[in-house]
Amino acid sequence: MEIKDIIKEENLVYSKTKLLTDTTLTYCPGCGHGVAHRLLMEVIEEMNIREDTIGISPVGCSVFAYDFMDIDMAQAAHGRAPAVATGIKRCWPDKFVFTYQGDGDLAAIGTAETIHACNRGENFTIIFINNGIYGMTGGQMAPTTLPGMKSSTTPFGRDVSLMGNPIKITELVAQLPGTYFVSRQAVHKPANVRKAKKAIRTAFEVQQQKKGLSFVEIVSNCNSNWKMTPIQSNQWMEENMFPYYPIGDIKIEGKLIKTN
Amino acid sequence: MGELRLMKGNEAIAEAAIRAGCDAYFGYPITPQSEIIEYLAAEETHKRTGMVLLQAESEIAAINMVYGAASTGKKVMTSSSSPGISLKQEGISYIAGAELPCLIVNVVRGGPGLGTIQPSQADYFQATKGGGHGDYRLIVLAPASVQEMSDFVKLAFDLAFKYRNPAMILSDGMIGQMMEKVELFDPVPRNTEFDQSWVITGKTADRERNIITSLHLESASMEKHNQELQKKYIQMQEQEVRIEKIQCEDAEFLFVAYGSSARICQKAVDLARAEGIKTGLLRPQTLFPFPTKEIEKMAGQVKGILTVELSMGQMVEDVRLAVNGKIKVEFYGRAGGMIPTPEEVLKAMKQKIIGG
């Protein structure tokens, strides 16, 4: 069978969801944001909930998420997305609301908003992209930067005696009674992408069931600021980020998963 | 005639918000305005009208909850006092930039810093000149009675939605805490229809997606946005100035004062007239837009103006700009919660204007 006979509309099994606009993503080559955006939009399309979905973009590389996601969105001040989402969801309890935030936004300047939205059990979804660095401002230390990891403000590596330890905010919010589903995933390999999508789907279903806050961390790369190729950065992520930020579900149906 | 009640200014704001069909209140307690959230909680607004009430973890969170709720077209408000309003400034700048309607109440206390919980008017600059970053204006209403605390809630929401702009009620601890008779307006139902041209309630098939943002990375776009905002502010200046003139018809000397200070000056006008001195009072009810033309006009009639404020002199700068050197404009004020007596104010008028 010729290739041209395979490439026909009826044989199409995968293409970019129509809920992503045709605007070229502003992210660096190989950046995990693109996959995370797509998974979110695929879940919204598959659940057929676009007419009832409102997204919040943060300050950081994904500030322009609204240019790429073809849904109603608001852009929030740095770290305040969970407060913005709270305002929306309290007024529209039947809508689907999500925030999309990076590590600086969610785990540094927005820590209070994150913790309290989680603790109140606000019925929305937080998508947390953790790449261990401030991407947009040019690679400064993030609250999640690993011990010894170099950044433009820790050029000799993060010294935990001076800078403190990286914060595992996902484990932290999992301890709060208001969170119902907490999971940590990655999007660098096909198997991970499939699991991450399942986690995002579960998160939105938790909203549908009005069970409380659903929180999905995606451990991701920042090859530009890590100063690596995309392939190298994903390998470095597996070797260095995953031991500190282990992949998998942390809390399901309001119950913490026991780990060794 | 509407329902008559004896109420605190703060309570009147809360009751008026419910009656104005407010959809949500987000706030954080701070003296001297905590009665607003307490009154709403006691009223069980979720049962009475379905109004959302949430005590946030901080003023910062509260104003960003307002940003979110206002993005969906809802009628939302927050309230605080000076230090808390400082914390809200980032959010207020975003709300102004994203052109969202909402009401912010500032029951001003003395500053700077943690200051005092006593009444003050030292937040005039912050309220009328921006407060947060960027070229923006709030619609600023200055109530001088418990009655106006109620009436201005409705007016503030109307103006906020008319211009898609945040509106502020700039009150102070005196009017917030004092009790007076108030005639409450009849309740209006909460809105169920929303202007789909800009709100974010979920993208439907029949329209493009809506985006609420204050981000304009390209300079040309940012400048254009600023120019459009300015058009709005100019329109406000042309159409929304509100003042009260008391005994101004034959006045030779004029007090200009707003809020609590205006109450004191009103008495000083009577004292002066009892002595045969023809004074009057011009009381701005809107601080932005400022009654520049009205004051300029009075400058053609009176011999001098004394601006009285509970601060070290802020609005006086706008009065001087309006008068533009035509006649003498002097200032008298007390700070830190100290309240001048009418006699003290009249003495200042005599010393600084009449005899000066």
Add this chain to the structure above:
Amino acid sequence: MAKVKGAIIIDKEKCKGCELCVVACPTNVIGMAPDVNGKGYHFAYAINPESCTGCENCAIVCPDGVISVYRVKVTVE
């Protein structure tokens, strides 16, 4: 005997040349072009299209969503 055959289309102008699809492909279908697209990236293309099984791996790891996947079942006699 039934066999699955696939094919991919890569929007070369939107490709940023990150090569993640290359390592994600289990049958070595994809390579990087020696020439560049309008943005100056060496873009991915099907260097070995006959080996494609239409597994979708390349498309789902592509950050820019530039790959479409087609798949058919064919009977081999």
